[in-house]
Amino acid sequence: MRPFTYTRAEDAAAALAAGGRFIAGGTNLLDLMKLQVETPDALVDINHVGLDAIAPEGEGLLVGALVRNADLAADPRVRRDWPLLSRAILAGASAQIRNRATTGGNLLQRTRCPYFYDLDTPCNKRQPGSGCSAQGGFNRTLAILGASEACIATFPGDMPVALAALDAEIRIDGPNGARTLPAAGFHRLPGDTPERDTNLEPGELITSVALPAPTGGRQIYRKVRDRRSFAFALVSVAADVVMDGGTIRQARVALGGVAARPWMLPEAQALLDGQPPSAALFGRFADRLLAGAKGHGENDFKIPLARRTVIAVLTEATGGDAA
Amino acid sequence: MSEPITFKRHLRMNTPEKADFFDQTAQGVLSQPLDRPEGKLKVTGTASYADDVHPPETAYGWFVRAPIAKGWVTGLNTAELRAMPGVLAVIRDDRMIMHPAQGQQGKSPPQGPSEVFYAGQPVALVVAETFEQARDAAQAARPELIDRSDKAALKLPLDDYETPKSKQAAQGDLDKAMTEAAFAVDQVYETPSMSHSAMEPHAAVAWWDDGKLTVRGSYQMLKTNVAELADALGISARKVRILAPYVGGGFGGKLGISHEAVGAAIAAQRLGRPVAIALHRRNVYEATHRRSESRQRIRLAAGADGRLAGIGHEAWVSSMFGDSFSEPVTQASPFTYAGENRVIGHHVARLNLTAPGSMRAPGEAIGVPIVELAMDELAQAAGLDPVELRLRNIPDEDPSTGKPFSSNRLEDCLRQGAERFGWADRPEPGARREGEWLIGMGMASAVRVNTLEPSEAAIILLPDGTARVETDMTDIGTGSYAILTQIAAEALGLPVERVTTVLGDSDLPPSSGSGGSFGAASSGSSVLLAAQALRAQLAERMGCDADEMTLKDGQAIAGNRTRALPDLLAGDTLRGEGAIDPGATSQTVRQATWGAQFAEVAVSTVTGEVQLRRLAATFACGRILNPKTARSQCIGGMIFGIGSALTEHVAHDPRDGHFVNRDLAEYHVPANLDVPKIDIAFLPDRDAHANPMQAKGIGELACCGTAGAIVNAIANATGKRFREFPVTLDKVLAALG
């Protein structure tokens, strides 16, 4: 860890004015600093700025950026109307980490590509232009979709996959004023700038996450991983499916663990609208969603795994038997 | 306090114990589920582990790793590092060690900071005023390298192995038995490189005082650790003291000294102040020991009735260059099952990977489950129930040597274990389904050799009738404090509150240390012998023979006379010294511990995920000294087995072999949710050949077999065979198609 200055901000304006790297729960940033993957000169502690309430907003819910993951998952309104969010959070990390981790920090957690954390190996995300060690290396957990020659990392989180499927909105404040981004458009694909994980600009602060009115649909989060808890997703599927009698009125489906962002495809979802559920339909949907998927050897299995999991989740969400 | 008067008792285990001493004692504390005396300290975070106590003026060390698999370090940007804030020294010293000592090695491993044998090898030590400054400077280190990684050997090769003569055996004609067999199995299996992953990282705090070195460390075997450290530093062992009062898990990963002990000692000597080094997780994973990967070929030749005519078990493993240790994969195969034609093979390749060493049940932990997979395949081929197949093949004597078993309880374990588990309800392969889940049951025998090691202890009986047990034995989370207290209390007729046990100080009588599941039996026997030395003296003071005297609740009773110990001691302090040595009973009979393990799994047809539903085991391992700590050992051992079957493997980078999944987030030891209800039963058991307590090893037996039972259950659930550990979901998916 390099020496840094430390400022404790008492409100959001002070945090923005302080000019420095925000630290919230610290569960990701501190690890990265100890390893010197991140070396900020100045830390701005935002744990005391407020922004830690969960409040109704219209028919939706406004979640402050400093709300702890554990509190969000346990909120009775969330559990009733957005159970997908609750389940996704509880599928992640450990109780201790969720007690500390925040809504904003969770969105901004960095990849778990092992080479990103290893200063002795090249990594374009850590050091642009140095190369990508994951290609030709150990890439079991890495991307099958949206990757580039520069980087095949995944976004590793769970909560943001649910937020994408729930059509949440990320509210941001910054030197150039306030703005919003859709959860599904918050993270970026690597292209040739893998060092940029998200569309947040430097100095900008996430202030809250807004959940729209609940759809009343059947919500499922299924996380597939190498051990039953305390492991990142190999593949996860977040689905919110609204039925209309025997047909699907609206389905929103996001995949986690497969790309540098939660993977959603509106044109694939359109295949489902107004259709009666069937294995063939779900297969076509999955094929569309996974079109262009490419493995890197060790993670080839993720392609069939994602396909099977999507079909099983949609079957369950539409009232069928997953088997 | 008066000078203690010393009495000694020594036993070489040349003949089986005729009488069972503990059947005649009266206190009734042995074999009770006593809580750990130090338990409260541990759960309140006040037990002081190695790195928890820093003397004044302590400086901190951090190692620089080699970023290459093979080559040389020719220099370092030392001047630059020396100029960084707080840096006190940058050390590259010829006495630094390249990898840890093996268990009971007793001398220094290879030394020198220049030649590199594996990625992650420590090549320099940075010492600074604070931990953060040391880490920061070490991260700025730029070793100058001659990189020969392209010449490194990173995987078990197809051929080019050393085949040490002493580790091969053959009897009869296995090839012929295979061709004549009614049913035969000939398969190759693989197990991965694994890591101990003890919770407490290796740590050492070293200081010098008048030419004498003291190290607070996290080590399992102080007697040999002192010798190893002294040899590495080139000083007399009399000048070295190691303190290890608590060890936060070892699993064999702390049997020998590793680089932090030598590094801290050198740095403390150079700086003239204490130096603390707590390894960070990556350094633990890369630069201490791992369990070797293995390739194993099993051949089984059976007659029409399933009786084995032949067994072949050949193993290919890796080892560090110049090292004599290699995973004794086939250790139990000479005697577990009958069969007159037998081949045992052991082949070693030298690889540029983290050095292999002992990890919980070296040998059997990966050898037994693999044999058990093959036995399951044979049972299916022969149309026999897997339990029945084992029952038909239990030998009457060690089939390789003709020696009798001191005790063979495999049949009892199999029969009673199967009954307890409800084995009769096992489905046909691939036939039981609940929604998307396929349900299956599997079983495996568990077997582990049993040994005794030299061990010494003292008991100081104070004038007030309280006792203090002293030995350099360690408690690595196993329960040594509890059982040694109980043994002394039982043998001296004292309530446990009147006995304290002091461990983990190399100035105390040298014990076996913790390893090979011999710790409880060996150190416990020495405590018993020390108590017997005291009993003889107390009997003399009572004016009777020792076996005419009963000790209970702090009183000596002989005939109609009862005297309280303080009265009998009359102000004297007595010191009993006990020493046990292995003897003829280690040679004349085959000693082992036995068990049968059962598993029920559910396998997802959607994702290939395996969920354990139940695990059960029945063990026979001599007298149980404390059913609570014994059970904990078994639970822990079986969880080791779960990891080996389903989740754990070291991912070595294909280019330089470095340990890629080098933290506890990515090296997947089982988490709570991976562990189902575990049912454990101990058979009442005694083994007069083992030691005077008739207790045997426990903690390793429990992890021999578990993985076999689980993977056989997956085969039963899916109707497919899995021959490569761990059985991760991608392998299951590929098999399910």
Ligand SMILES: Cc1cc2nc3c(=O)[nH]c(=O)nc-3n(C[C@H](O)[C@H](O)[C@H](O)COP(=O)(O)OP(=O)(O)OC[C@H]3O[C@@H](n4cnc5c(N)ncnc54)[C@H](O)[C@@H]3O)c2cc1C
């Ligand atoms: C062992 C382990 C296992 C884990 N497993 C999982 C898992 O299975 N699933 C999962 O989803 N996650 C997992 N996590 C990740 C965990 O969810 C994240 O570490 C956590 O959510 C980060 O939140 P934080 O508040 O601690 O962020 P911090 O570490 O404080 O910050 C992370 C980043 O966000 C920035 N930041 C924080 N708040 C704001 C804000 N309001 N505005 C702008 N920038 C901000 C910081 O500057 C920093 O760059 C795991 C973590 C660990 C250590």
Ligand code: SF4
């Ligand atoms: S995949 Fe991305 S994060 Fe991983 S090594 Fe390559 S560039 Fe770095």
